[in-house]
Amino acid sequence: MDEENLRKVCAEKAIGYIKNNTVIGLGAGRNIACLIELISKEIQHNLKIKIVTPSDNTRSLCIKYGVEVVPTCFVDEIDVAFDGCGEVDEMFYASKGGGGIFSKEKLIASMAKEYILLIDEKKLTKKLNCKCPISLEITKDSLAYVSTMVRSLGGNPVARVSYNKDGYLITDDGNLLLDIKFEDIRDLKKLNNDLNEINGVIATSIFTKEVTKIIVAGDAGVRIISRT
Known part of the structure; x- marks a missing residue:
């Protein structure tokens, strides 16, 4: 399965966690961009949600697809948040930082009842080794x-x-x-x-306590790993 299809199956599984009249957190990256496209289609079928995001690119994509974005400072709780990462291990330790917005991503993760990572199989490791700085x-x-x-x-x-x-x-x-x-x-x-x-x-x-679920897409399909 190529990378584009991996992103699509991740996003399709993530949609199942989005309920009507809720506040959703979105991080950054290509998996999140794919999820935004699916959200925009659901909005056409009367899905009502509000988005908070630390990412300027994600904010722009939401506006482009007609998805409402509200400032994070006006929100004290998020129903579910989605993000990508550079690497995550079986203990739910995740490494981020390439985009330089990880402090704001961590804030949104802490505000969320569920913080779910969307990844492909190659980003899941047995133990986080921080190949990236x-x-x-x-x-x-x-x-x-x-x-x-x-x-x-x-x-x-x-x-x-x-x-x-x-x-x-x-x-x-x-x-x-x-x-x-x-x-x-x-x-x-x-x-x-x-x-x-x-x-x-x-x-x-480094995220050591925020991640609650990981949606992993690979050649064999998509699977969900839960912390509890």
């Missing part, structure tokens, strides 16, 4: 300090730069992103906790 969103003033503390934990930090202008990439909230490569991670949960405890760190790209 772990990312931190940090305050600008803390760059040197956080970098030093990260090195003391065995990491090699690099501040993310902008390809659209000279200098560091600045998030919508005025913060910096720090990408960290670790050669050997023995206890991911402890490392994540240690990173979160560094003053100046706003959030990490």
Whole structure:
């Protein structure tokens, strides 16, 4: 099954978790884009929902397809949220961060009664190994300090730069992103906790408690893995 069909079967399974008159969280990525297309078709058949999202691209797609988007700051609870990820393991630890909006994604995940990842089979691993760097969103003033503390934990930090202008990439909230490569991670949960405890760190790209379900699409079809 090619990638486009994998995305479609994931999205088709996800639609079953969306109920009328609810608030839905949507992350970013191609799986979410495919889900938005299906949602727009359901809206034509009288589905009424509101969307919150941390992603400008997702917001634009929702507007394009006639899906109502409301500001996250006006919402205190989300019925179900969907997102993708770079990698997730059997303990429901997930790695994100490439898009640089993981702190806002984590907020939406925490607000959701259900936080469901849509992935293809190759993104599911037995144990998260963080092949991609772990990312931190940090305050600008803390760059040197956080970098030093990260090195003391065995990491090699690099501040993310902008390809659209000279200098560091600045998030919508005025913060910096720090990408960290670790050669050997023995206890991911402890490392994540240690990173979160560094003053100046706003959030990490590692999700250890938010994911409740994973919809996995592969050549053999689609399956759902639940935390409980």
